[in-house]
Amino acid sequence: MNAIAPVPFVDLACQWAEIRDATLPEIDALFASSAFVLGPWVARFEREIADYLGVRHAVGVGSGTAALHIAFAAAGIGPGDRVLVPAHTFIGSIWGLLYLGAEPVLCDVDARTGLLDLDDAARRMAPRTRAILPVHLYGRAMDMDEVGAFAREHGLMVIEDAAQAIGARHGGRRVGGIGDLGCFSFYPGKNLGAAGEAGLIATDDAALADRARALRNHAQTETYVHGELGFNERMDGLQALVLGHKLPHLERWTAHRRAQAARYAAAFADLPLVLPAPGGDHVFHLFTVLTPHRDALRADLARMNIQSGLHYKVPLHRQPCLRDHAMDRDSFPVTDRIARETLSLPLYAGMPDAQQARVISAVRHFFSRGIS
Numbered sequence: 001m002n003a004i005a006p007v008p009f010v011d012l013a014c015q016w017a018e019i020r021d022a023t024l025p026e027i028d029a030l031f032a033s034s035a036f037v038l039g040p041w042v043a044r045f046e047r048e049i050a051d052y053l054g055v056r057h058a059v060g061v062g063s064g065t066a067a068l069h070i071a072f073a074a075a076g077i078g079p080g081d082r083v084l085v086p087a088h089t090f091i092g093s094i095w096g097l098l099y100l101g102a103e104p105v106l107c108d109v110d111a112r113t114g115l116l117d118l119d120d121a122a123r124r125m126a127p128r129t130r131a132i133l134p135v136h137l138y139g140r141a142m143d144m145d146e147v148g149a150f151a152r153e154h155g156l157m158v159i160e161d162a163a164q165a166i167g168a169r170h171g172g173r174r175v176g177g178i179g180d181l182g183c184f185s186f187y188p189g190k191n192l193g194a195a196g197e198a199g200l201i202a203t204d205d206a207a208l209a210d211r212a213r214a215l216r217n218h219a220q221t222e223t224y225v226h227g228e229l230g231f232n233e234r235m236d237g238l239q240a241l242v243l244g245h246k247l248p249h250l251e252r253w254t255a256h257r258r259a260q261a262a263r264y265a266a267a268f269a270d271l272p273l274v275l276p277a278p279g280g281d282h283v284f285h286l287f288t289v290l291t292p293h294r295d296a297l298r299a300d301l302a303r304m305n306i307q308s309g310l311h312y313k314v315p316l317h318r319q320p321c322l323r324d325h326a327m328d329r330d331s332f333p334v335t336d337r338i339a340r341e342t343l344s345l346p347l348y349a350g351m352p353d354a355q356q357a358r359v360i361s362a363v364r365h366f367f368s369r370g371i372s
Contacts, residue, residue: 007346007355009307010189014350019245026241035237038217045240048247049200055177057209059201060235061216064163064185067199069096070233071159071181074211075131077102082129086116087316087335089135093161094316103325105129106317108332112277115142117334118150131157136165136175138311139191139285140276144170144178159183164285166192167254176202186243191257191285191349192250198239253349257284260347260356267360271367286311290341293371298343300366306359309344
């Protein structure tokens, strides 16, 4: 048995320690008022997060996946419509399209950033392409000026997947608040994480916001009157309460993530690793490296009781659930390479320096054996 204390991939207890004393009395108040679904805590958090994101409307929902599903539905995307999405992303980016009978059009990604390759997207344009989904993967902001120009050229809506990138900016504006709609996940391990599942839709468009609010609540136009097919995807009051207490800490926690990422980058600069590309605003939800020796490195870290992650080892075009979708599965070479070589190292707000030093030492030791 390995007696060395583990280096966890993420440890959320340190966040709870910071907010516990202020949060527990409000939890008592929430239970006393039975404001479990939507209610005043959700309304307050929606106002606070809208102000933080710089948008007019924020709609709290049950998860990041629900945010995307409802955003696509609110945008009018339905059966037969096509939406451009990167092949290298979490599958939650496309579930909503499949639920609605729309077609996710997978595109390869940029070799430098791992984000959607707009040149490849242009080659995959076809009739009934309605929208583009830029994914700000790992916390890196995509160039939304380029996305906006592409969307205007092709007459597309822009729906941002900012599930991993809350707080990142492009051109002075926070991602998720730049396109027609922006979607966030507050899964516990995210940079701003709830105590369970929660998500958010952000927009400046009042009509889209109103439709999203209706759709999350069974599409009710008034109590027990339903104007269309709706969903039960309301945000819980408890999740909004926790998120509201965490939000004031987010910028400081993000600064800590960036400092950890800079430390990794400096420590690994001379190693045969592909590090996160410089430039672009990045909030480092994940710190990923690329190496053809990924599996051996991961096994070596595990032997030293250091956890790591694979984001994502099976790309979308090779997922079993998409095998019946027409596509050339060999037309995503960059995505395939990233899937083979990517490794996510431990990084989280509150991670002790001593833990990070162990990760650095272990990675350097692995490559000191002449692996290149």
